[in-house]
Amino acid sequence: xxxxxKNEPILEKRSSRRTFIKNSGLTVGGVVxxxxxxSLLSKxxxxxxxxxxxxxxxxxxxxxxxxxxxxPEQLAVTVxxxxxxxxxxxxxxxxxxxxxxxxxxHQLAGTWGLRSNEYTKGPFFPGEPTQGYQGRLNRQExxxxxxxxxxxxxxxxxxxxxxxxxxxEQDAVLTDFADDKVPLKGTTSKIFFGILRAGTIEGAYxxxxxxxxxxxxxxxxxxxxxxxxxxxxxxDKEFTVIEPLALNSQHKH
Amino acid sequence: MATVLPxxxxxxxxxxxxxxIIASELTKQGKKVVGLERGKGRKLEDYxxxxxxxxxxxxxxxxxxxxxxxxxxxNNEGMRALxxxxxxxxxxxxxxxxxxxxxxxxxxxxxxxxxxMRSKTIEKYGEDKIPADMTIQDWGITYDExxxxxxxxxxxxxxxxxxxxxxxxxxxxxxxxxxxxTVAMELFTEATKNLGYHPYVQPSANLxxxxxxxxxxxxxxxxYCGFCERFGCEYGAKADPLVTVLPVANETGNFEVRTxxxxxxxxxxxxxxxxxxxxxxxxxxxxEQPADVVVSTGYVFTNVRLLLLSGIGRPYDPTTGKGVxxxxxxxxxxxxxxxxxxxxxxxxxxxxxxxxxxxxDDFNGDNFDHSDLDFIHGGMIIxxxxxxxxxxxxxxxxxxxxxxxxxxxxxxxxxNAYLSVKGEGASMAYxxxxxxxxxxxxxxxGDPLARITFDFEEQDRQLTKFMAEKCGAILKEMGADHVDxxxxxxxxxxxxxxxTHNTGGVIMGADPxxxxxxxxxxxxxxxxxxxxGASSFPQNAGYNPTGTVGALSYRAAEGIxxxxxxxxxxx
Numbered sequence: 029x030x031x032x033x034k035n036e037p038i039l040e041k042r043s044s045r046r047t048f049i050k051n052s053g054l055t056v057g058g059v060v061x062x063x064x065x066x067s068l069l070s071k072x073x074x075x076x077x078x079x080x081x082x083x084x085x086x087x088x089x090x091x092x093x094x095x096x097x098x099x100p101e102q103l104a105v106t107v108x109x110x111x112x113x114x115x116x117x118x119x120x121x122x123x124x125x126x127x128x129x130x131x132x133x134h135q136l137a138g139t140w141g142l143r144s145n146e147y148t149k150g151p152f153f154p155g156e157p158t159q160g161y162q163g164r165l166n167r168q169e170x171x172x173x174x175x176x177x178x179x180x181x182x183x184x185x186x187x188x189x190x191x192x193x194x195x196x197e198q199d200a201v202l203t204d205f206a207d208d209k210v211p212l213k214g215t216t217s218k219i220f221f222g223i224l225r226a227g228t229i230e231g232a233y234x235x236x237x238x239x240x241x242x243x244x245x246x247x248x249x250x251x252x253x254x255x256x257x258x259x260x261x262x263x264d265k266e267f268t269v270i271e272p273l274a275l276n277s278q279h280k281h
Numbered sequence: 282m283a284t285v286l287p288x289x290x291x292x293x294x295x296x297x298x299x300x301x302i303i304a305s306e307l308t309k310q311g312k313k314v315v316g317l318e319r320g321k322g323r324k325l326e327d328y329x330x331x332x333x334x335x336x337x338x339x340x341x342x343x344x345x346x347x348x349x350x351x352x353x354x355x356n357n358e359g360m361r362a363l364x365x366x367x368x369x370x371x372x373x374x375x376x377x378x379x380x381x382x383x384x385x386x387x388x389x390x391x392x393x394x395x396x397x398m399r400s401k402t403i404e405k406y407g408e409d410k411i412p413a414d415m416t417i418q419d420w421g422i423t424y425d426e427x428x429x430x431x432x433x434x435x436x437x438x439x440x441x442x443x444x445x446x447x448x449x450x451x452x453x454x455x456x457x458x459x460x461x462x463t464v465a466m467e468l469f470t471e472a473t474k475n476l477g478y479h480p481y482v483q484p485s486a487n488l489x490x491x492x493x494x495x496x497x498x499x500x501x502x503x504x505y506c507g508f509c510e511r512f513g514c515e516y517g518a519k520a521d522p523l524v525t526v527l528p529v530a531n532e533t534g535n536f537e538v539r540t541x542x543x544x545x546x547x548x549x550x551x552x553x554x555x556x557x558x559x560x561x562x563x564x565x566x567x568x569e570q571p572a573d574v575v576v577s578t579g580y581v582f583t584n585v586r587l588l589l590l591s592g593i594g595r596p597y598d599p600t601t602g603k604g605v606x607x608x609x610x611x612x613x614x615x616x617x618x619x620x621x622x623x624x625x626x627x628x629x630x631x632x633x634x635x636x637x638x639x640x641x642d643d644f645n646g647d648n649f650d651h652s653d654l655d656f657i658h659g660g661m662i663i664x665x666x667x668x669x670x671x672x673x674x675x676x677x678x679x680x681x682x683x684x685x686x687x688x689x690x691x692x693x694x695x696x697n698a699y700l701s702v703k704g705e706g707a708s709m710a711y712x713x714x715x716x717x718x719x720x721x722x723x724x725x726x727g728d729p730l731a732r733i734t735f736d737f738e739e740q741d742r743q744l745t746k747f748m749a750e751k752c753g754a755i756l757k758e759m760g761a762d763h764v765d766x767x768x769x770x771x772x773x774x775x776x777x778x779x780x781t782h783n784t785g786g787v788i789m790g791a792d793p794x795x796x797x798x799x800x801x802x803x804x805x806x807x808x809x810x811x812x813x814g815a816s817s818f819p820q821n822a823g824y825n826p827t828g829t830v831g832a833l834s835y836r837a838a839e840g841i842x843x844x845x846x847x848x849x850x851x852x
Contacts, residue, residue: 113685119689146366147364158354158773158774161776199685202684228684230335230672233671251631252671257504257506259632260504263632267629268629
């Protein structure tokens with residue numbers, strides 16, 4: 029418990045709304061851009077440009093923080109939803125600071141998003157629960173529908189967009205999705221939520237080369253040492269904390 | 282039309298463990314062998330970036346691309362079979378080395394009971410012990426007869442292990458000693474001894490020490506990096522065809538591997554197999570490869586499907602129970618398991634090797650009395666330490682939500698503080714479980730997909746409940762603070778990963794009426810066609826299958842050599 033308390037101030041900072049601006053890459057040299065992009069930012073966030081300048085320096089050096097698939101609105105909804113699935117807490121950063129939404133964006137742009145390695149030939153039938161996914165939509169299409177569904181369900185329930193809801197309200201919306209209570213066109217809210225949850229966990233713990241697990245913070249929280257050449261010295265020993273290494277440590281050889 | 286190539290002594294379909302072992306044994310004896318592998322070529326250096334859970338563990342980077350070919354599935358004949366569109370229940374290997382590149386290395390000999398399951402069950406419990414629809418058969422080979430081939434396999438692969446106190450007799454000890462014992466394995470040992478059981482270190486194909494095999498192949502010891510199952514071993518410490526049998530075959534100068542070469546038909550003149558028709562996937566060109574002997578060493582579904590597409594053998598008819606191709610499809614019953622959560626103890630769960638673990642066989646085979654039980658057989662119970670990777674392993678105590686703050690906290694808290702004890706339940710054959718060709722869905726070439734009809738039966742439910750309770754009791758004895766028992770089997774779900782231990786469809790036996798191959802894996806109906814692999818298991822045992830596939834491959838190689846000398850049926 030005492031460890032947790034010690035960590036709290038740092039984490040509070042990590043999970044601040046300011047980092048959203050940093051992570052969404054919406055500042056250029058500390059100046060928040062207006063127009064379509066600016067509308068994604070609340071007034072409160074706009075007042076923190078001095079702070080974000082510091083963050084954006086770091087972000088600017090991370091070429092991975094850019095979009096391959098999402099629209100800015102889709103990114104914002106994904107950032108908010110993933111953070112509720114895997115929130116910042118006393119253990120460490122949440123999905124937002126782990127750059128999970130960028131991870132999901134990048135994955136959607138490739139084979140996973142397009143289901144290129146999956147059997148997509150018809151005919152299509154609903155099937156039994158024991159027969160697995162039988163839809164005709166790929167994950168890009170399911171995300172398009174699901175993310176819009178999160179916004180729409182939020183508006184119809186709270187008269188606000190998903191990104192504008194309180195954490196409790198966001199949890200309630202996501203629970204409705206997980207429980208398959210929200211009708212979606214062409215897919216189900218449960219299928220979409222399942223993919224979003226899987227993508228969030230992956231983004232927290234995949235090798236940082238994929239754009240998530242920022243700074244290996246996901247691995248550090250979990251005491252997973254990542255890519256190590258040997259555990260021969262500790263395999264028969266008591267629990268040992270080992271500083272993680274990512275695959276780029278191997279690639280430099 | 283297909284280009285006809287010069288005839289070879291032997292053509293092998295699929296270059297994994299079966300194909301690699303047979304190629305190695307035949308080429309050493311001077312036979313000319315062509316191996317056709319539909320996947321790409323691989324070499325050890327390609328395993329440079331293997332420690333990537335997402336690419337290989339989650340996205341199945343070493344597996345067959347399902348967009349080209351998958352299987353269809355239904356629980357019963359009343360249901361419309363639908364394609365397995367994404368990976369779930371099991372994984373289909375592809376590429377040079379086949380599934381032998383990305384297995385865990387858990388290596389077993391089946392029990393003497395397993396090979397004579399039907400007759401020994403009847404002998405001890407009477408005919409009524411076997412339900413009317415349960416179509417289990419003896420293998421047509423006994424443990425004592427297969428023992429020398431297990432020995433050959435173990436020496437080639439350098440299996441690391443110690444004696445199983447409840448296993449069949451061994452002609453030799455394991456070629457290398459057991460792998461290291463972790464803290465969790467020590468806990469399991471103590472607990473199972475307290476309960477009166479007989480623990481032993483799991484036999485592993487991850488080398489416990491540097492080893493040179495009888496072929497002169499040297500490999501280094503395992504480093505316990507935790508990336509075995511679904512991954513290739515960059516050290517070559519895990520036995521893999523790429524670092525064992527294939528270099529031996531290549532060295533002879535008698536072996537030619539063609540990769541990206543997908544066999545579409547076994548050519549058959551009504552009496553004998555004359556060769557195979559394959560397509561070069563890179564150019565689209567078709568080739569005919571004539572051969573004196575054709576050996577099919579594909580995965581279960583490939584072996585069955587090729588025979589059915591080629592019109593070879595008598596297709597199984599579930600209504601009459603007649604015919605053999607596609608008969609007795611079986612699996613592994615793995616849900617009899619328990620998970621224990623420790624509040625004040627942590628383990629190096631991130632480290633391990635695929636074959637690392639402790640086993641008890643007190644509830645496997647007929648090692649315990651079944652007189653008052655509503656099932657036969659059982660399974661091994663294992664505490665494995667394969668290395669828990671963070672995307673796939675987020676176990677939380679029952680009652681914890683599956684997402685959100687509480688989930689995150691619990692999944693992190695227990696990531697190195699939970700242990701699983703699992704039953705590896707044997708899977709019986711039933712009249713209503715089989716493989717045939719799907720009437721609707723096709724592969725990239727327009728050929729029908731293999732269709733699986735399978736479900737869990739009452740036997741499986743009883744066995745699962747029994748095993749789960751035993752697993753839970755062991756974890757309690759190990760001192761777990763919270764134990765979850767997963768004894769509810771439900772229907773078989775193809776979307777949920779369980780095990781890549783699919784068996785049957787081209788089964789082995791002593792009688793040509795009820796089996797497809799004899800105990801040399803030679804087809805009764807076509808004497809120059811050998812079909813090798815877990816497809817020949819009449820039903821599945823309570824262990825991982827690869828050791829037995831290896832042993833059967835050595836015996837098949839011996840049979841093929843005999844056939845090339847003398848011809849005719851080997852039995």
